Amino acid sequence: MQRDLTVVQALNEALDLLLTEDDKILLLGQDIGKNGGVFRVTENLFNKFGDHRVVDTPLSEAGIVGCAIGLALNGLKPIVEIEFFGFIYPALEQILSHLSRLRMRTQGKYEVPLIIRAPYGAGVRAPELHSESIESLFFQSPGVKVVIPSNPYDAKGLLIAASEGHDPVIFLEPMRIYRSMRHPVPQHRYTVPLGKANVIKEGKDISIICWGAMVWNVIKAADQLENTQGISVEIIDLRTLYPFDMDTIKESIRKTQRAVIVHEAPLTGGVGAELAAVIHDRMFGELKSPVKRITGFDVPVPQFSIEDYYLPSSDRIIHEINQMLVSIKR
Structure with missing residues (x-):
């Protein structure tokens, strides 16, 4: 069955499905639990899965990503939400010095199946540092995949596909289209392959x-x-x-x-x-x-x-x- 969903709804559905399917998956981020995230992408997931699976974190991007790396190295599959892409700067040390290099550094012994989600881009009248488009910083970091959906169907399928891999993924969500459109999205599980235009x-x-x-x-x-x-x-x-x-x-x-x-x-x-x-x-x-x-x-x-x-x-x-x-x- 297909329904017309917004990007926010499609992402919420994907996260709900992933949390249901795999008890190794957990969500971390500021205000993602009780409040459902600043854009309500994680709405109702706290009530459904509890505070051990949907974790409200302190205000520390470096701490959030650093903890998520440790969780991933120990067999879990964290999905991190950074409130706005411009807030990711404090976490660059963790991402560029550790997350992107751990497979190489350990000669393939360790994998880091970690997704970092972030709203990005301009056109929504947000304050400074809320509309950054700095994808090239991660594009230039071997070891990290960079994914950007443009519609609700791709948003759900790409996020599910990202969760199936063994490498870290920077998953950027254009704020301007979060709720500006509705497209048919299947209710069932499906993937949109990474690396395919x-x-x-x-x-x-x-x-x-x-x-x-x-x-x-x-x-x-x-x-x-x-x-x-x-x-x-x-x-x-x-x-x-x-x-x-x-x-x-x-x-x-x-x-x-x-x-x-x-x-x-x-x-x-x-x-x-x-x-x-x-x-x-x-x-x-x-x-x-x-x-x-x-x-x-x-x-x-x-x-x-x-x-x-x-x-x-x-x-x-x-x-x-x-x-x-x-x-x-x-």
């Missing part, structure tokens, strides 16, 4: 690679480009940033011979920079133009009045693609 719209002129909330801006831009200018856009939702699905990217670009990458994180050093470099390195002879990046600016996420200008809007995506096409004709 989703071609959500086929096209023949340009391939656009995107993820998270930006997928919906790209869809809107693609529809306008096709309806008003006859430009056929293929849209790839990356879903897993690391390891990313290069096979799907290559197959798409071989068809369109043009690539655009859209993300809301800053331009410099972003995930798009690596994707562009790999595409140029492996497919240079098949491209009709250089890879174009449409991103946030190299500044912290600004305050409310200009927050929308910071994000790559559908209008800006259309403008940048038209500029790219004009430069090719010249």
